[in-house]
Amino acid sequence: MDVFEAIRTRLTVREFLPDAVPDEVLDRIVEAARLAPSSRNLQPWHFVVVTDSATLSQIGAIASSGRFVGNAPAAVAVAMDGADRPDLDAGRAIQQMELMAWSEGLGTCFVGLRDETQNAEIKALLGIPAEFQLITVLPFGYRQRVTVGAKGRKNRKPLSEVAHRERFGEPYA
Amino acid sequence: MDVFEAIRTRLTVREFLPDAVPDEVLDRIVEAARLAPSSRNLQPWHFVVVTDSATLSQIGAIASSGRFVGNAPAAVAVAMDGADRPDLDAGRAIQQMELMAWSEGLGTCFVGLRDETQNAEIKALLGIPAEFQLITVLPFGYRQRVTVGAKGRKNRKPLSEVAHRERFGEPYA
Numbered sequence: 242m243d244v245f246e247a248i249r250t251r252l253t254v255r256e257f258l259p260d261a262v263p264d265e266v267l268d269r270i271v272e273a274a275r276l277a278p279s280s281r282n283l284q285p286w287h288f289v290v291v292t293d294s295a296t297l298s299q300i301g302a303i304a305s306s307g308r309f310v311g312n313a314p315a316a317v318a319v320a321m322d323g324a325d326r327p328d329l330d331a332g333r334a335i336q337q338m339e340l341m342a343w344s345e346g347l348g349t350c351f352v353g354l355r356d357e358t359q360n361a362e363i364k365a366l367l368g369i370p371a372e373f374q375l376i377t378v379l380p381f382g383y384r385q386r387v388t389v390g391a392k393g394r395k396n397r398k399p400l401s402e403v404a405h406r407e408r409f410g411e412p413y414a
Numbered sequence: 415m416d417v418f419e420a421i422r423t424r425l426t427v428r429e430f431l432p433d434a435v436p437d438e439v440l441d442r443i444v445e446a447a448r449l450a451p452s453s454r455n456l457q458p459w460h461f462v463v464v465t466d467s468a469t470l471s472q473i474g475a476i477a478s479s480g481r482f483v484g485n486a487p488a489a490v491a492v493a494m495d496g497a498d499r500p501d502l503d504a505g506r507a508i509q510q511m512e513l514m515a516w517s518e519g520l521g522t523c524f525v526g527l528r529d530e531t532q533n534a535e536i537k538a539l540l541g542i543p544a545e546f547q548l549i550t551v552l553p554f555g556y557r558q559r560v561t562v563g564a565k566g567r568k569n570r571k572p573l574s575e576v577a578h579r580e581r582f583g584e585p586y587a
Contacts, residue, residue, distance in 0.1 A: 244517035247417050248446045248510050271577050271586065273421045275570055277509065278524065284571050289578045290586060320582075329549070332505020336450065337421050339506075340513065344417035351451065368582040376502070397448055398457050404444050405462045409493075409541040413444065413463060 242344035251340065252395065254348020255309040257382025262292070262315045266345050270317065270381060273341035277334035285324035286334055289367050291316045291378075296366065300378055303362045307352030313380030318363070320373040331376040338379060348384035352377050415517035424512065425568065427521020428482040430555025435465070435488045439518050443490065443554060446514035450507035458497035459507055462540050464489045464551075469539065473551055476535045480525030486553030491536070493546040504549040511552060521557035525550050 267290060274288050291297055292315045301311020310316055319335060321327035335351065342349055354360045354375055364375050404413035440463060447461050464470055465488045474484020483489055492508060494500035508524065515522055527533045527548055537548050577586035 242417055244415055244417055244420050244513050245442055245446070248449055248514060251449075251451075253451060269418055271573070273418070275573060275576055276421055276424075276568060278424075278426060278512070280524070280526065282569060284576065287576055287578060287582065288586075289580070289582055291580055293580050296580065326501055328499055328501035329505040329508075332502040333509040333512075335502075336506040336509035337513070339451070340417050340510070341421060351453070353453065370582070395449060396455060400444070400448060403448055403457065403460055405460060407462070407464055407466050407469065409460065409462055409543070413461075 247340045247344045251343040252348070253350045254384045255350045256385065257313050257348070257380065258385065260314065260383050262347065262381055266347070267315060269345065270338050270341050273337040274317070274334040277337045279330040279333065280325050283324065285322050285327065285330060287320045287322060287369070287373065289318040289320070289369065291318065291367070299366055300363055303359050303366070304352055304354060304378065305356065305359065307378060307380070309350065310352060310378055310380040313382045315381045316378050317381065318367055318369065318378045319376045320369045321376060322373050327374050327376065335377065335379065342381050346383055347381050349379045349381050351379065354378065420513045420517045424516040425521070426523045427557045428523045429558065430486050430521070430553065431558065433487065433556050435520065435554055439520070440488060442518065443511050443514050446510040447490070447507040450510045452503040452506065453498050456497065458495050458500065458503060460493045460495060460542070460546065462491040462493070462542065464491065464540070472539055473536055476532050476539070477525055477527060477551065478529065478532065480527070480551060480553070482523065483525060483551055483553045486555045488554045489551050490554065491540055491542065491551045492549045493542045494549060495546050500547050500549065508550065508552065515554050519556055520554050522552045522554050524552065527551065
């Protein structure tokens with residue numbers, strides 16, 4: 242899928258078809274994360290790819306904001322090890338995975354894991370060192386056929402509220 | 415350009431051809447930012463698009479880590495207004511812009527602006543409210559023809575260092 246088409250049509254997906262995600266598709270999602278840019282190219286990240294249904298169910302049971310992980314055929318945990326700007330680097334890798342997955346017919350939904358107890362429990366479950374910062378567990382699965390403009394749509398602020406020309410406050414469009 | 419191709423070939427670019435960036439290309443870059451996902455869909459961002467060469471030169475003169483902004487035909491400043499997780503949201507919008515730009519034949523390089531004085535000066539220059547968090551000014555311009563595997567290459571950790579299967583420490587590949 243073309244980059245702009247992926248950006249334009251991508252939606253958050255919390256319901257997945259039961260089909261397994263083929264290894265070569267998971268490989269491309271992980272590769273999209275690995276190849277992301279990061280601050281000073283430190284690549285301070287680890288990606289734990291989970292396809293075991295018992296583990297996925299446990300993650301869904303722990304994560305109060307991510308119950309749907311339990312119904313996904315795969316997930317990728319993103320953990321940062323001593324990054325300067327962990328959220329910024331993670332955000333760039335996450336977005337590359339989101340677009341890669343979307344272009345393959347899959348979907349995902351960011352799960353924040355901001356509850357400290359839940360976050361620690363998932364780290365323990367996945368064997369991630371306690372001192373790492375677990376940013377999210379992104380579920381991945383094939384999506385129902387939903388397109389922007391039909392049932393699915395993006396709810397975004399208009400350009401006039403977020404874009405400016407030359408100086409803040411000067412309308413872009 | 416196909417999503418995986420953009421992810422696979424994208425490189426950081428600090429030298430730009432002098433050609434102006436057409437409005438419709440800038441529009442797609444800004445749209446890629448506007449359409450990015452964010453925590454609780456708060457979209458807590460502002461994008462200031464700069465094409466005025468005097469302003470670009472001033473930014474390059476202020477930003478000690480981003481002198482090359484002065485030689486770019488365009489730039490987008492990313493400022494966050496009261497975000498829960500400004501770096502995470504910004505990272506996702508930034509990465510959509512990077513991939514969009516790359517797919518159009520352009521390049522960019524993240525400029526950190528972590529020096530508080532420089533950061534404040536650029537906010538003042540662009541009229542961005544002082545209480546906003548200025549994350550970066552991304553320069554954009556057409557790139558020289560450099561491809562991964564030729565002169566250009568990505569310097570990334572091998573998959574074995576960053577990817578794990580089912581549990582941290584279990585090799586992915």
